[in-house]
Amino acid sequence: MKPFKNQRSSTPRGVTSLLPEAAFRKRLIEGSILDTFSRWGYQEVITPVFEYLDVISIGLGEEFLERGYKFVDRSSGRLMLLRPDVTPQIARMVAMQMRDHPKPIRLSYSENVFRHQDEHAGREREISQIGGELIGIEGPEADAEIISVAIESLKRLGIREFKIVIGHIGFFDEILSRTGIKEGARPEIHEAVLRKDTSRLKEILRREKIGLRGTGLVSEIPWLLGGSDILEKAEMLVKGIGHMEGIKNLKEIFNILTSNGLKDYILIDLGEVRGMGYYTGMVFEIISEGIGYELGGGGRYDNLIGGFGFDCPSTGFALNLERLQILLDKIRIGVEYKSVDLIITNGECTSGELFRVAQRLRDNGSRVIQMPDLSNDDLIKYARSYNIDKGVIVDKELISNNEIYLIDCKKGTRKRINIKEI
Amino acid sequence: MKDIISIAVPKGKLMKPSVSLLSRAGIKGIGISGNSRKLIFNDRKNHYRLMIVRAIDVPTYVEHGAADIGIAGKELILEQDKDLYEPLDLGFGYCKIIVAGPKDSNYPCSGSPKLKVATKYPNIAEDYFSRKGIPVEIIKLYGSIELAPLTGLADRIVDLSSSGRTLAENNLVILDVIAESTARLIVNRASIKIKYERITEIIRKLEDQIKG
Numbered sequence: 001m002k003p004f005k006n007q008r009s010s011t012p013r014g015v016t017s018l019l020p021e022a023a024f025r026k027r028l029i030e031g032s033i034l035d036t037f038s039r040w041g042y043q044e045v046i047t048p049v050f051e052y053l054d055v056i057s058i059g060l061g062e063e064f065l066e067r068g069y070k071f072v073d074r075s076s077g078r079l080m081l082l083r084p085d086v087t088p089q090i091a092r093m094v095a096m097q098m099r100d101h102p103k104p105i106r107l108s109y110s111e112n113v114f115r116h117q118d119e120h121a122g123r124e125r126e127i128s129q130i131g132g133e134l135i136g137i138e139g140p141e142a143d144a145e146i147i148s149v150a151i152e153s154l155k156r157l158g159i160r161e162f163k164i165v166i167g168h169i170g171f172f173d174e175i176l177s178r179t180g181i182k183e184g185a186r187p188e189i190h191e192a193v194l195r196k197d198t199s200r201l202k203e204i205l206r207r208e209k210i211g212l213r214g215t216g217l218v219s220e221i222p223w224l225l226g227g228s229d230i231l232e233k234a235e236m237l238v239k240g241i242g243h244m245e246g247i248k249n250l251k252e253i254f255n256i257l258t259s260n261g262l263k264d265y266i267l268i269d270l271g272e273v274r275g276m277g278y279y280t281g282m283v284f285e286i287i288s289e290g291i292g293y294e295l296g297g298g299g300r301y302d303n304l305i306g307g308f309g310f311d312c313p314s315t316g317f318a319l320n321l322e323r324l325q326i327l328l329d330k331i332r333i334g335v336e337y338k339s340v341d342l343i344i345t346n347g348e349c350t351s352g353e354l355f356r357v358a359q360r361l362r363d364n365g366s367r368v369i370q371m372p373d374l375s376n377d378d379l380i381k382y383a384r385s386y387n388i389d390k391g392v393i394v395d396k397e398l399i400s401n402n403e404i405y406l407i408d409c410k411k412g413t414r415k416r417i418n419i420k421e422i
Numbered sequence: 423m424k425d426i427i428s429i430a431v432p433k434g435k436l437m438k439p440s441v442s443l444l445s446r447a448g449i450k451g452i453g454i455s456g457n458s459r460k461l462i463f464n465d466r467k468n469h470y471r472l473m474i475v476r477a478i479d480v481p482t483y484v485e486h487g488a489a490d491i492g493i494a495g496k497e498l499i500l501e502q503d504k505d506l507y508e509p510l511d512l513g514f515g516y517c518k519i520i521v522a523g524p525k526d527s528n529y530p531c532s533g534s535p536k537l538k539v540a541t542k543y544p545n546i547a548e549d550y551f552s553r554k555g556i557p558v559e560i561i562k563l564y565g566s567i568e569l570a571p572l573t574g575l576a577d578r579i580v581d582l583s584s585s586g587r588t589l590a591e592n593n594l595v596i597l598d599v600i601a602e603s604t605a606r607l608i609v610n611r612a613s614i615k616i617k618y619e620r621i622t623e624i625i626r627k628l629e630d631q632i633k634g
Contacts, residue, residue: 165615196609199511222509225618267615287612292487294612 014117014125021337022325026128028335029157029324030110033130036153037108040145042132044108047089053079058307059088061277067116082114085276087316088304090133095308103136103312110321124322131298131318135305138313140252143282143300146315147257150286150298151265153319157328161289164265166253167272169279169299171234171246175221178241179214189218193271196222217241222271228254230268246281253282278304286319291327296320340388341366342422345374347395347405357394357404361422376407376414383409392422426469427613427620430484430492432477436605439514440493444472447627481506481608490613490621496603497582501543507614509625510607513632517584519546519600524571525593540570541580550580550600568592 011017018026034044052073057065064084073080083089086109098105110130117123132149134142147164154162172193176186185208192201198219205215217237224234231251238244250268257266275283275297283299298317305312344361346354351372358370374382379391391407398404398416406422407414429449431440441454451463451472463472475483477495484492485504497519499508521539540561541547551558561576568588570576582603583589586596607628614621 161616163615196507196509196614198509223622225614225622267618269615285615287615289616292485292610292612 012125013119014123016124016126016322020339024337024339025328026321026325029321029328030128030130032156033153033319034108034110036149036156037130037132040106040132040149040152042106042108042149044110045090045093047083047086047093047109047111049112050080050082051089051092053081056081056083056088056092059091059278059304060085063277064115069114069116083111084113084115086111086113086129086131086318087133087276087301088278090135090316091301091305091314092308094135094312094314095305095310099310104142105135106132107135108132128321129296129318130321131296131316133314133316135314135316136312137315138302140249140256142313142315143253144256144260146298146317147253147266147284148260148262150284150296150317150319151262154286154288154295157324159288159324159327159331162265162295163267163287164284165267165269165272165287166250166282166284167269168246168250168282169273170249170281171244171270172221172273174244174246175217175238175241178238179210179218181208181210181214181218190273193218193222194274196271198222224268224270226268228258228263228266228268230270234270249281275299276301278307282315284317286317288327290330291323293323294320295323295327337387338389339367339386340369342390342392343369343371343374343379343383343388343409344392344394345371345379347393349394349396349399353396353399354394357392357399357419360419361392364422366422379407380409380412383407390422425617425620426471427491427617427624428471428473428489430473430475430480430489432480432493432495433474434477436477436493436495436515437474439512440605443512443514443628443631446631447624449624484608484610487610487612490610490617491624492608493605494608496601496606497543497546499606499608500601500603501545503545506611507609508606509609510628510632512605512607512628515603515605517582517603518596519543519580519603520583520589520596521550521578521580521598521600522568522571522583522589522594522596523578525595537578538576539578539580540567540576542567543580546600547580568594 053070068084069082070079090107094105108131113127113129115125115127117125134146150164176189181189185204188204189201192204201219202215205218220237224230231247231254235247254266257263272285273283278301279299280302281300285294285297287294296317296319300315302313305314344354344358354370354372358368361368383391389409391409393405393407395405402419403416404419405414406417431437441451449470450465452465454463454472461474473489478498480492480494481498481502481504483489485506493512495515537556537558538561539547539551539558540563542563544560544562547560563570567579567581570579571594572592580600583596589596607625609621
């Protein structure tokens with residue numbers, strides 16, 4: 001409801017315009033993460049902003065299809081979708097264009113995704129995601145690598161208090177099928193486990209007439225949360241209902257991460273079986289002190305690329321850039337923002353001479369604003385308002401000796417120096 | 423920040439039993455009261471922070487992580503559909519979410535093509551009637567819902583009822599019970615992982631209190 005009826009809001013809700021400093025900080029975070037990917041051999045790809053709905057929907061769950069922004073293609077009349085998720089696009093790309101490339105393939109991306117959110121939910125509709133995919137290998141090493149890259153991305157941003165919370169889709173599915181729970185009751189159980197709603201879970205199990213042992217087992221799932229001992233506990237718990245592939249797989253991943261010295265970042269939560277509908281094995285979320293939502297997440301998705309016609313296992317993750325920026329802002333990590341290095345203006349000289357000096361400084365890597373006929377005081381005033389440290393005045397007499405006036409805008413002092421000294 | 427657990431306590435009828443339960447579990451907000459202007463009560467020794475929040479806002483505080491833990495009626499959790507954990511049914515604050523109408527109404531149909539439903543819980547009401555396949559127009563009200571059928575504003579109401587007395591006094595009868603509601607412990611999804619040892623301990627202590 002708007003206070004004034006005929007006042008229209010100027011931007012849609014859930015999207016943001018970033019002013020220079022915020023934009024600078026966002027690119028800094030993006031650059032750091034892409035650089036981490038690059039050091040691990042992940043090559044960046046760029047995917048289209050919209051896709052044909054019928055093609056990409058193969059890889060999208062119901063939720064994204066519902067929350068996606070759709071429109072009609074003017075030429076073909078087909079429905080298009082603003083991408084709500086990048087991974088299915090990469091899956092399509094691999095299946096259609098990179099089929100013959102030797103495996104494994106390591107890809108990264110930094111793209112915006114679009115998802116409808118209700119108003120006032122405090123959530124964005126345009127989200128910047130940076131992610132990586134390790135395509136073509138099945139083993140625990142690949143999953144451990146993806147988790148290691150996620151950990152390193154955060155560490156390089158200066159974030160310390162975070163956890164990678166690992167679960168396993170397979171473990172959950174295996175328990176449900178071994179305890180004889182009917183297909184129809186599974187979505188309800190899934191939801192109760194996701195909300196760690198023990199009382200509802202017990203209620204459903206009672207209604208479904210699951211025996212004492214099965215009830216005990218399933219209602220324990222949300223609380224299989226903690227360090228490596230949880231894997232032992234889970235193993236004990238499922239003893240007698242047969243071999244559990246999920247636990248074995250998680251143990252292998254955990255052991256690799258432990259031997260890489262990353263154990264302290266890992267938390268096991270076997271009740272955390274959310275995420276994209278296409279996940280098939282290990283799944284994880286990245287949670288940090290100081291922000292109430294996950295910073296990102298990922299998992300193994302062995303059937304997604306197959307949906308586009310090329311069977312190929314894969315694993316990956318993505319980070320939410322806006323949330324990272326909020327967190328980094330909160331814990332005040334980041335460099336001081338400097339928009340420009342110096343302002344240059346003319347004393348007694350032609351505009352050509354001014355231009356040539358400015359250009360010389362730019363060639364040496366300085367960020368230079370050129371403003372003609374600025375008085376000493378006006379230059380200092382403008383510089384201070386943008387946190388610019390230095391000013392330069394070019395004078396015909398001095399420039400013939402390669403000299404200029406350098407103004408220290410903070411102190412307000414001015415001295416004659418050789419241009420090379422800048 | 424890492425070692426402080428912040429707890430959103432609802433104002434209103436759930437406040438007293440909530441404070442009492444927390445205190446039995448060793449979580450004491452010294453001097454806590456709903457009448458005070460103070461909204462935050464610290465237990466520095468045991469690293470707790472209790473915040474007094476309007477009941478309807480508790481799920482929002484917890485979802486965004488402004489509070490690690492909160493206590494909220496199940497009806498609010500159903501209505502608001504927030505992304506959070508609800509690990510414990512605390513047992514107190516029992517009430518029913520009901521559909522009610524004037525005494526002589528034939529359920530579920532009325533003569534009009536669209537049933538008008540007044541409620542504080544538009545999502546619960548919408549979901550209930552759509553599952554029944556009954557076309558409705560929801561009218562969101564903020565209080566005295568019982569007045570709506572008496573004044574012709576609505577044909578039915580969806581509201582909470584504990585004893586049914588208010589309904590009876592206004593010549594309304596319960597036509598159906600949508601769900602039963604009690605107070606729940608809700609927990610932020612990130613907090614339980616960052617502070618999992620302390621939070622699981624709190625859950626366990628509260629559970630012991632409820633059972634015992």
